[in-house]
Amino acid sequence: MRRAEPIRDPATASRLFSIVAGFALLWPLGIATEFRPWALFESDSIQATVRFLGTFWPIAVDPEFLRLIARETWRTVAMATVGISLALLLAIPLSLVAARVLSLSGLTGKMDPVPFWIRQSVRWVLIVLRSIPELVWALVFVRVVGLGPTAGVLAISLTYAGMLGKVYAEILESADQHSNRTLLRNGSSRMQAFFHSLLPTCAAELTSYTVYRWECAIRSSVVLGFVGAGGLGQEMDNSMKMFAGAEVATMLLVFIGLVALADRASATIRKVLG
């Protein structure tokens, strides 16, 4: 009888090497992030976790608390909606200025230097607005205008103006330019060309992106509450600091529900308008 061949992996050496190399690369990352999973299982931290999680059930349902939560949830939604509306006021003119396809001198070759630099500097403004996270804007505005939704609204409107402006300009530039160029070449004004050619072509895409961003803004307006911008996030932060697990649990459920609802609503709106 033939002895069975021992099963040998032909790639043993290279596998061993990549495992060792992987760990060698991960080691400094672990040190930098103070990665100590065993700290989670020390008796102190387990006790604290179990005590906190134990207070999650039963969740808080007394009517007064629910009323407060309903008010703060609405405030979160309102903050996102007002923020996006103000962002639109800023983003629409900026994107019209930034869009290269609305350039008259660009029709016949290279853009003139003055409009070129105006467009470029608007682009840079949009990049700066967008590259500072809304939470940082909110932290700064809380210092200036005080606690409350004003800081959150300002933060959302500035960051989202940057994002919307950039993407609007990109959408306008990626659209089919035939009718737009024809209008511009035949002497229509840039606003006429925009309203009669670019806007009808891109309307669906523009609304769909705006609604999607509104959904994102609802999520981020909760987070902004953690730095004092009001709404659900601020209540959540307060309850966490007081270790009121039952309230935290209720708010987490409300939040998950709100996100799911916004998700569904935005999908429906985009389908109907798209």
Add this chain to the structure above:
Amino acid sequence: MRTQAWGVLTALLCLVIASFATIDLQWQAFWSAEAVASMGRFLGEFVPPETSPEFIQKVIVGAWETLAMSVLGTLLAALLGMLLAIPGSQNRAEARTWTRTPVQWVLNALRAIPELVWASLLLISAGLGPFAGTLALALHTAGVLGRLYAEALENAPTGPAMALKAQGVGSGRVFFYATLPTILPQVMSYTLYRWENNIRAAAILGVVGAGGLGQLLAFHLSLFQMHKTASVLLGMIGMVACVDALSQQLRKRLT
């Protein structure tokens, strides 16, 4: 269709009007000359940014910590996401799996809670510092990646897996030698994309005390040390810009 569209538009308009009506905004904070002046003064305090070598070094350490948090958090999330995506997906070739629905619910819950909320929850068990931030990134991203991986698994071509299975190969090896290689490009691009997102997220997690540049920022801002805050902000923007440029180059190279 048209009436539906008008209905949706009216509803949106009502939402906007109701929001403006009920929110207690301090409008004078936007328009009054005094508010603009105080804003200008406040922004003026940011210049010049602090440039002493010791502080620059602190910012660099913070940036490295943020970067490490994002890498480790994304790696953990990829592992956890894949572990959840396997029971959370249902291959066309297989019988119905009862695990799919409950696991999808878990993924949805992980995903619905933002990183920052995870971080402030985890501070209780993991303590202040970058470890809590790393875990928070990992949990939220595991929800996102798990769902994407599960979709990739469900849409993967079943041919190679069936061929191996017909030869009597165990399901573990079928996964590693047939299913995983077919979805690997998709998995890699999803993971890289989330990593980019996570660098931004990691930069702000510190605001609740979870380490990185955000912690430096919140600390110096709360002490009104505006010059130092400005340097941290510049460090943050610079880091994000570098990573964006790098990943754009990588993607151009890869595709």
